Amino acid sequence: MAKLRVPSWLQSSNGTANANGADEADRKKQNRLSLSGLAQFMTKGDQPTQASSVTETEPDTTPAPSEKAPKSSTSHMIDLAKKITQETEKLDKYLKDNDLPNPGFDVDAPGDFPKLPADIQRSRQEVVYATRELNALVRGPREHVRWGVWSFLDTLSLQLINSYGIAKLVPVDAPIELAVLQTKTTLDPINLARSLRHAMTNHIFQEPTPGFIAHTAASRMLAEDGPLQDWVGFNSEDIFPAAAHSLQSLRTHPEGTELTRTGFNFAFNTVDKDPMFVTFGKDPERAKRMGGAMASLTGGEGYEVSHFVDNYDLSDVDAKEGTFVDIGGSHGFVCVDMGKKWKKTKFVVQDLQKTVDSAPKPISSDEDVAQRITLQAHDFFTEQPVYGADVYFFRWIFHNYSTPYAIKIIKGLVPALKPGARVVINDHCLRDVGLENPWDERIIRSMDMVMLAVLNAQERTETEFRELFKAVDERFVFKGVSRSEGCRMSVVEAVWMPESVEKTEAEVVEESKEEQKVETPAEETKEA
Numbered sequence: 432m433a434k435l436r437v438p439s440w441l442q443s444s445n446g447t448a449n450a451n452g453a454d455e456a457d458r459k460k461q462n463r464l465s466l467s468g469l470a471q472f473m474t475k476g477d478q479p480t481q482a483s484s485v486t487e488t489e490p491d492t493t494p495a496p497s498e499k500a501p502k503s504s505t506s507h508m509i510d511l512a513k514k515i516t517q518e519t520e521k522l523d524k525y526l527k528d529n530d531l532p533n534p535g536f537d538v539d540a541p542g543d544f545p546k547l548p549a550d551i552q553r554s555r556q557e558v559v560y561a562t563r564e565l566n567a568l569v570r571g572p573r574e575h576v577r578w579g580v581w582s583f584l585d586t587l588s589l590q591l592i593n594s595y596g597i598a599k600l601v602p603v604d605a606p607i608e609l610a611v612l613q614t615k616t617t618l619d620p621i622n623l624a625r626s627l628r629h630a631m632t633n634h635i636f637q638e639p640t641p642g643f644i645a646h647t648a649a650s651r652m653l654a655e656d657g658p659l660q661d662w663v664g665f666n667s668e669d670i671f672p673a674a675a676h677s678l679q680s681l682r683t684h685p686e687g688t689e690l691t692r693t694g695f696n697f698a699f700n701t702v703d704k705d706p707m708f709v710t711f712g713k714d715p716e717r718a719k720r721m722g723g724a725m726a727s728l729t730g731g732e733g734y735e736v737s738h739f740v741d742n743y744d745l746s747d748v749d750a751k752e753g754t755f756v757d758i759g760g761s762h763g764f765v766c767v768d769m770g771k772k773w774k775k776t777k778f779v780v781q782d783l784q785k786t787v788d789s790a791p792k793p794i795s796s797d798e799d800v801a802q803r804i805t806l807q808a809h810d811f812f813t814e815q816p817v818y819g820a821d822v823y824f825f826r827w828i829f830h831n832y833s834t835p836y837a838i839k840i841i842k843g844l845v846p847a848l849k850p851g852a853r854v855v856i857n858d859h860c861l862r863d864v865g866l867e868n869p870w871d872e873r874i875i876r877s878m879d880m881v882m883l884a885v886l887n888a889q890e891r892t893e894t895e896f897r898e899l900f901k902a903v904d905e906r907f908v909f910k911g912v913s914r915s916e917g918c919r920m921s922v923v924e925a926v927w928m929p930e931s932v933e934k935t936e937a938e939v940v941e942e943s944k945e946e947q948k949v950e951t952p953a954e955e956t957k958e959a
């Protein structure tokens with residue numbers, strides 16, 4: 432029988448079941464939510480494989496309290512406000528107890544939260560979810576929609592400020608008169624003032640006395656953090672125009688799968704000419720900015736490479752001195768970190784010629800690691816040249832492509848695969864609505880929209896990944912999806928088993944689980 436699981440964000444923040452009646456009712460509601468979310472995956476012999484950092488519960492068909500019990504005497508607004516107070520107090524106490532600075536808007540406030548222990552991080556997340564929900568609630572539905580659609584103006588003011596480098600013109604230690612600031616930029620006075628004053632409504636810059644501009648902690652980040660400037664530039668100057676043209680692209684080409692018929696192509700007059708990556712390849716400044724933006728993203732919370740390196744079990748490959756191929760692996764930083772952990776595995780990093788040429792030499796200062804890594808120019812839309820490797824790895828690749836392209840990439844692997852070869856995809860994997868925590872849900876769903884705008888591509892659900900492999904070749908056995916605590920990216924895995932066409936997929940998965948039990952403490956590496 433399939434096991435039903437409750438996502439960790441739905442559990443009480445101390446991680447224990449609460450005996451209190453209201454919490455018990457919530458728990459039942461939540462179980463029902465996870466049941467409905469998972470039901471579509473549960474065909475016979477087919478168990479959900481994602482959502483692993485979870486508790487097992489029996490199915491609960493009891494109606495939620497709102498369907499049968501009298502309404503609670505406190506409003507949802509008050510429940511949220513109480514939760515915000517409770518969880519903020521825990522966060523505040525932790526910061527005080529550990530002599531850590533308080534968050535603030537002033538210029539000298541910390542740029543990031545310190546790394547928090549799991550329970551305090553959960554409190555922090557609860558505050559984020561509850562404040563957002565309370566905000567929507569007290570604004571009311573109509574106002575929420577009315578002003579929500581203006582969120583693009585946040586991007587517009589940031590775009591102008593970032594593009595004209597205004598943050599760097601404001602001294603960190605003292606306010607500057609607006610009239611003086613106006614002399615330091617080619618942005619005209621009216622537009623300078625209005626962009627700044629709009630950004631101030633988002634706590635970016637402040638005006639301590641009329642006519643004087645000073646930094647906040649956020650605007651100081653914008654002045655000092657190069658990758659953050661790239662992130663804002665890439666999003667506001669490349670993705671923002673692309674998003675604004677997505678409607679036009681979909682009206683003109685409703686199938687929405689072509690790499691050269693995207694919002695980006697319409698925005699930059701490259702329809703039926705170049706995909707976005709090719710456009711960037713022709714413009715080194717823009718390419719560099721995108722590289723910086725990616726560095727800012729992947730250095731941020733939830734995207735650290737360490738999640739994969741720490742949790743992916745390569746012990747069997749390492750024991751036999753096997754080979755790991757990182758396809759579209761950029762400058763090979765994943766392999767460098769993997770090579771430090773797995774001392775006998777050989778690595779091949781494949782990317783386009785230009786990227787290979789610009790990789791650091793040596794690729795790692797650790798000589799032993801460097802000599803086990805080979806860089807190779809390879810276009811992943813063509814046949815894979817490394818035959819008989821143990822792992823073919825793709826990180827941040829598949830979400831850049833719609834299904835016809837994704838199928839082509841996997842097809843290119845088939846001639847090179849030996850029985851047992853693993854195809855490992857490290858990307859977002861969309862969970863059913865209600866199963867993701869609201870913070871991650873918003874970021875991952877936003878990334879999915881970005882993929883539409885720039886590449887007619889998409890994030891995928893577990894079922895969509897499964898179907899992708901099935902569409903390429905029945906001899907792939909889909910092993911499932913795992914995700915480590917605190918990480919937004921999942922590990923999706925399929926194994927090439929030519930003999931498996933004789934068996935059902937469930938039988939093969941069962942067999943390979945049995946093998947893993949003998950070889951490795953598999954559950955330790957599979958987490959979600």
Ligand SMILES: C[S@@+](CC[C@H](N)C(=O)[O-])C[C@H]1O[C@@H](n2cnc3c(N)ncnc32)[C@H](O)[C@@H]1O
Pocket residue numbers: 708729758759760761762781782783786809810811812825826827828
């Ligand atoms: C979003 S980046 C991901 C890089 C890296 N895997 C990571 O985790 O950050 C996509 C990578 O795919 C490479 N790429 C794009 N098209 C390619 C192609 N046709 N063949 C091989 N690599 C390609 C790009 O040069 C880039 O390094």
